[in-house]
Amino acid sequence: MRVLAFSIDLPGHLDWGGYLKTARELTRRGHDVMWVSGPMVKAQVRAAGVAFTPTSITGWRHALPPIRPDLSPQQREMERMRRAIIVWLDAASVLAAVQALEEVADAFRPDVIMTEPFAAAGAILAERRGLPLVVVGRPAQPPKAPNPRRLPNPAIPFIERLLEQAGMEGRYWDLDRGHPRSPHLHLDFFCREWYADLKAVEPQTHFCGGAPAPPQSLALPPDARPLLLVTLGSTFANDENFFRIAAESALLSVARPLLVTGQRTPHILASLRQAPPGPAIIRDWISYDKLFPCLAGAVHHGGVATTHAALVHGVPQVVVPHAGDQYPQAARVTQAGVGYGIRPRDFTIENAPLILADILWDPEFQENARRLAAIMQGLGGPAAAANAVEMLL
Incomplete structure (x- = not known):
């Protein structure tokens, strides 16, 4: 099996409780796994024993202009919310990342795409190529029942603009919650009990938990305090x-x-x-x-x-x-x-x-x-x- 694993290029987005460790386990079992992300995380991925292909853009906007100082507190809060969306759903940035992924996929010819919730280009690539998608780091939830009193997710216009420009229907998106959603498999490294606030979780969600690391030596000066x-x-x-x-x-x-x-x-x-x-x-x-x-x-x-x-x-x-x-x-x-x-x-x-x-x-x-x-x-x-x-x- 040939697996293309994609993440944005921030160290925390390799983890999700077990994303990189799963890629390492698949590699250990003899599958061809190729991790694609920015050069910033290359050393960390390769240290885990997973093959790595760098891309110059992942769709994440690392630098945004400062918030204008003349905004009111309410306007500043609205701007912070907008920036939290555009940092990963800016259509131009995501589509450039999709193009870079297409070049990798042409050479690697994956059977499966794995992506994390903020790596939007991975979901676009999987739909474009008609490949199974694995979403790592979030359970799949059923569609929300219509409710005219509920405010729409503020990410919806950004996702709709992205899908329109990509020429995709959005089969791998949950518009209600503003993130990629797969009908095939969601891997979540917590447990069902952790999500007591969620009334329902869809059956393609696999809760995997995790294993504690064995005790190791920490090179710190001795101290009796916890x-x-x-x-x-x-x-x-x-x-x-x-x-x-x-x-x-x-x-x-x-x-x-x-x-x-x-x-x-x-x-x-x-x-x-x-x-x-x-x-x-x-x-x-x-x-x-x-x-x-x-x-x-x-x-x-x-x-x-x-x-x-x-x-x-x-x-x-x-x-x-x-x-x-x-x-x-x-x-x-x-x-x-x-x-x-x-x-x-x-x-x-x-x-x-x-x-x-x-x-x-x-x-x-x-x-x-x-x-x-x-x-x-x-x-x-x-x-x-x-x-x-x-x-x-």
Whole structure:
């Protein structure tokens, strides 16, 4: 089987709880897997043992002009929402990525296309070529019943414009929810229990959970306090105040903060290192497989990779969402009893120490986290995902 796996060129979008690991498992089983993305993630993909073809454009707009300073607060919020859509659904950028993928597909001749929710060009390519599509990182949901009172998804005009310019019907799109949807297979590396807020999930969704990484040595100075991760991932790390509040709150909660700023905000890293918040450990990147077996808690933005790693390792967490899908992730953390989802404006130096002390020292959070981890660990992880992909052909 020949599998073309596509993602936008951000490190977090290789993961989704198990995307790259599934590609590695398919490769290990003897399938021809070709990962296509931007050069920024080449080293990470090849280090996993997966073949890689670089493309100059993936459809993701890495640079947008600054928001105009003369906008009102309401206008600024509307502009932030528009930018959250156009960053991955700009028709010109996505169609250029489709053209680049067509050239790869002409040479590679895939049997199956795998894509992630924000890699729109992958869904266009699969429909154009009449190939089975695997969507990684989100369950498939049934169509919404008509409701004249419900506001339409703001992404719909952008998707419709994209499909019109691509000459596609949109067989691989869920317009109601504004993301790719496959009738063949959705791979989700959480569990059905995690999506208690979803009334129904379609049968082509395969919940794969995950497996915790084995304990490894972390080269950190010895310290008796429990280790707490503080991160905003790779896209939302331009918030130094968040890191400082979380670090000070961790120290007040008798924890040892490890701040991971990401590699796209060197000025944040430099500022924190120049005036560190107490004895906090500060890094721009760290392997989650090495880190999470050593953690007592995590404070983060609600990105899929970080949320998944905490769940599968049974680590209580606090999610402070910054955009998009991070808000439902925060709500699910609270609903599952594995931590708290906190609005950014409520994550203050007055509130945060109490919140962190709860997840670190209240046995109920630890027990709930271990219970959900056991469920996820029983679903098979990337091996189960690879089995599901093999069943397509």
